[in-house]
Amino acid sequence: MTLRDTLALAWGSLIHQPRRTLLIALAMSIGVGSVVVLTALGEGARRYVLEQFASLGTNLLIVLPGRAETTGGAPGVLSGQTTRDLTLSDADAVARLRGVARAAPLNVGVAQVSRGGLSREAVLLGSTADMLEIRHMRLGQGRYLPPGPSDQATPVCVLGEAIRAELFGAGNALGEWVRIGDRRFRVIGILAAQGQQMGFNTDETVAVPVAAAQQLFNTESLFRILVEVRGREAVPAVKESVLALLKTRHENDADVTVITQDAVLATFDRILTALTLAVAGIAAISLGVAGVLIMNVMLVSVAQRRSEIGLLKALGAPAASVRLLFLAEAGLISALGAAGGLILGLAASFALGRLYPVLPIAPPLWAVAAAVTTALVAGMLFAWLPAKRAAKLDAALALARR
Amino acid sequence: MSACGGVVGMIELDRITRGFQVGDQLVQALREVSLNITAGEFVSIMGPSGSGKSTLLNLLGLLDRPNSGTYRLDGLDVTGLDEVAAATVRREKIGFVFQFFHLIPRLTAAGNVALPLVLAGVAPSERKERVARLLADVGLSGRADHLPAQLSGGQLQRVAIARAMSMNPAILLADEPTGNLDRATGREVLALLEDLNQRGTTLIVVTHDQEIGARAGRRILMEDGRVVGDSISPSPSGVPQGRGFIRGSGRGSEAQTSANAESTVPPSPPAPPPRGEGSKP
Ligand SMILES: Nc1ncnc2c1ncn2[C@@H]1O[C@H](COP(=O)(O)OP(=O)(O)OP(=O)(O)O)[C@@H](O)[C@H]1O
Ligand SMILES: [Mg+2]
Numbered sequence: 144m145t146l147r148d149t150l151a152l153a154w155g156s157l158i159h160q161p162r163r164t165l166l167i168a169l170a171m172s173i174g175v176g177s178v179v180v181l182t183a184l185g186e187g188a189r190r191y192v193l194e195q196f197a198s199l200g201t202n203l204l205i206v207l208p209g210r211a212e213t214t215g216g217a218p219g220v221l222s223g224q225t226t227r228d229l230t231l232s233d234a235d236a237v238a239r240l241r242g243v244a245r246a247a248p249l250n251v252g253v254a255q256v257s258r259g260g261l262s263r264e265a266v267l268l269g270s271t272a273d274m275l276e277i278r279h280m281r282l283g284q285g286r287y288l289p290p291g292p293s294d295q296a297t298p299v300c301v302l303g304e305a306i307r308a309e310l311f312g313a314g315n316a317l318g319e320w321v322r323i324g325d326r327r328f329r330v331i332g333i334l335a336a337q338g339q340q341m342g343f344n345t346d347e348t349v350a351v352p353v354a355a356a357q358q359l360f361n362t363e364s365l366f367r368i369l370v371e372v373r374g375r376e377a378v379p380a381v382k383e384s385v386l387a388l389l390k391t392r393h394e395n396d397a398d399v400t401v402i403t404q405d406a407v408l409a410t411f412d413r414i415l416t417a418l419t420l421a422v423a424g425i426a427a428i429s430l431g432v433a434g435v436l437i438m439n440v441m442l443v444s445v446a447q448r449r450s451e452i453g454l455l456k457a458l459g460a461p462a463a464s465v466r467l468l469f470l471a472e473a474g475l476i477s478a479l480g481a482a483g484g485l486i487l488g489l490a491a492s493f494a495l496g497r498l499y500p501v502l503p504i505a506p507p508l509w510a511v512a513a514a515v516t517t518a519l520v521a522g523m524l525f526a527w528l529p530a531k532r533a534a535k536l537d538a539a540l541a542l543a544r545r
Numbered sequence: 546m547s548a549c550g551g552v553v554g555m556i557e558l559d560r561i562t563r564g565f566q567v568g569d570q571l572v573q574a575l576r577e578v579s580l581n582i583t584a585g586e587f588v589s590i591m592g593p594s595g596s597g598k599s600t601l602l603n604l605l606g607l608l609d610r611p612n613s614g615t616y617r618l619d620g621l622d623v624t625g626l627d628e629v630a631a632a633t634v635r636r637e638k639i640g641f642v643f644q645f646f647h648l649i650p651r652l653t654a655a656g657n658v659a660l661p662l663v664l665a666g667v668a669p670s671e672r673k674e675r676v677a678r679l680l681a682d683v684g685l686s687g688r689a690d691h692l693p694a695q696l697s698g699g700q701l702q703r704v705a706i707a708r709a710m711s712m713n714p715a716i717l718l719a720d721e722p723t724g725n726l727d728r729a730t731g732r733e734v735l736a737l738l739e740d741l742n743q744r745g746t747t748l749i750v751v752t753h754d755q756e757i758g759a760r761a762g763r764r765i766l767m768e769d770g771r772v773v774g775d776s777i778s779p780s781p782s783g784v785p786q787g788r789g790f791i792r793g794s795g796r797g798s799e800a801q802t803s804a805n806a807e808s809t810v811p812p813s814p815p816a817p818p819p820r821g822e823g824s825k826p
Binding site for chain 2: 144145148152155156159450451453454455456457458459460461462463464538539542543
């Protein structure tokens with residue numbers, strides 16, 4: 144029997160029971176569709192996060208106090224309670240290392256910012272002039288923090304756009320004074336509005352010289368040192384020299400962690416890919432359910448069509464042809480379901496993309512291929528038992544009855 | 546496969562036994578049946594219910610296997626053929642006609658007749674031509690596009706006969722082909738089968754109908770799994786001439802037909818008339 148005839152015969156028996164066929168195909172469609180939509184969402188989230196990271200620059204090193212337990216680079220997994228603080232002179236030393244384009248110390252905290260009767264809480268960043276370049280921020284008006292020795296607590300500040308709007312409204316802000324904590328600062332610059340960037344909304348920050356921030360927060364230590372390396376290739380080497388330098392500065396104690404942007408990126412990539420896979424896997428379970436449905440319906444079908452199977456055998460169909468015929472039926476239903484599921488999934492992804500334009504929602508090709516393949520394989524796999532049963536049917540017995 | 550080439554239709558059974566295990570009881574359906582059937586013969590098999598007629602026919606059609614004994618078809622031992630080879634022999638040498646027609650309800654008359662050709666991988670264009678001729682042969686040219694539900698019993702059986710003949714088999718096996726038809730329709734169907742036999746097909750019919758049984762050139766009587774009677778009349782004109790049923794055991798009856806059984810060169814069938822295209826697709 145040719146494949147074409149096999150498919151034609153199988154198709155004939157499927158359209159003979161259109162409702163049954165459509166229902167199974169629908170179950171398959173829902174499985175395939177949900178895999179497509181959920182992976183599209185997961186992939187969208189992953190790409191969104193990666194794009195955000197890339198916008199920070201890929202040759203960035205982040206130095207933080209404390210030794211990281213794992214090599215994964217997740218900050219926060221810290222060991223050893225007695226860690227030596229990072230200091231401003233550490234930051235200056237790092238900035239002088241070979242291969243370092245610029246380095247900026249960073250202190251972060253929350254402070255009350257007020258002007259006249261207006262007041263609000265803002266994220267206060269203590270840093271130096273180099274921060275602007277390192278973090279790829281854009282200036283709207285005025286200047287950024289002044290260059291010069293980092294230990295000078297000049298009372299100047301740079302406002303995020305949202306803070307400016309709140310404190311000054313339509314009025315002029317440049318050159319005006321604001322109160323931060325218990326000190327007064329002159330506004331020397333305003334950041335351009337750029338919105339959310341990796342959890343930091345720069346619009347809602349206020350930047351001051353790092354020494355001023357340390358006075359405000361009453362601390363000698365730094366939160367981070369951000370290092371921009373000359374060229375991406377130099378990143379591993381510079382990372383090593385930063386570690387070596389800080390080790391000697393810290394009495395031969397390797398008590399800092401240097402994470403690269405690449406490592407963070409890779410970690411996020413891994414986490415989000417795993418998440419997407421997990422979600423896709425859960426959706427794929429519904430394909431298994433559809434497979435069980437196919438098996439059930441096919442078993443009934445084999446029982447109902449005993450005499451037809453017996454006849455085919457009497458007419459000279461070997462067991463293999465009978466088996467193939469039933470597998471073809473399952474395959475066709477699955478293909479039908481997969482096609483329906485693709486249409487369903489792509490339409491839903493498109494609609495979601497319209498609903499959340501910031502997320503680059505598109506089902507990854509691998510997921511589409513995997514969903515369709517899983518549907519076909521599940522259909523055939525679950526049809527295997529019924530098909531085998533049909534193939535093994537005793538023709539003489541099947542034909543004896545009506 | 547050499548076993549499948551050519552249209553002959555000679556059957557040799559040697560001490561065939563077939564039993565069925567029902568619970569812890571062994572039901573002997575066939576007990577040492579030995580039988581030779583020459584190509585082109587018209588054989589009727591009669592006997593009481595449960596005497597093993599259908600079991601014998603299933604064995605002849607390679608739908609079943611004996612527990613012991615050998616079955617030679619056109620000189621080739623087919624007793625131990627594997628499943629695939631047996632299917633090939635069925636496809637190319639044997640046609641079946643059943644009491645309950647067994648047409649596939651969702652296929653048209655033409656679709657049902659084409660089924661063996663589809664299974665044999667005959668190309669659609671050739672299929673169409675052959676199906677048209679087969680339906681014309683059974684007088685149903687106008688019904689090609691009818692579904693089984695739209696046909697009468699006699700028409701259904703004629704479609705089934707056309708289907709059985711579509712691969713131009715050497716042997717036609719019919720298990721109570723008129724069992725579900727009224728007398729007049731049964732006669733028509735039998736006439737059709739006889740006509741096919743006249744054109745050279747070996748015809749073996751299991752029946753409960755004395756009239757039909759008597760029309761066969763050779764009448765085999767079964768009882769309790771044994772061949773207890775085997776008579777040949779020179780002319781297939783109905784009434785047995787001279788020799789009546791000869792009673793005896795399976796082996797005894799074999800002796801009575803030794804004319805065919807022992808000869809290495811079987812008598813040629815009554816002038817094999819020109820058949821349609823070869824049985825090879
Ligand atoms: N598959 C089977 N399993 C068990 N017993 C069987 C099977 N097939 C046949 N038999 C038994 O074998 C014996 C012969 O059965 P068979 O069908 O050949 O009889 P028959 O002569 O065709 O009868 P009928 O005229 O009623 O069709 C019976 O006793 C039957 O019950
Ligand atoms: Mg019977």
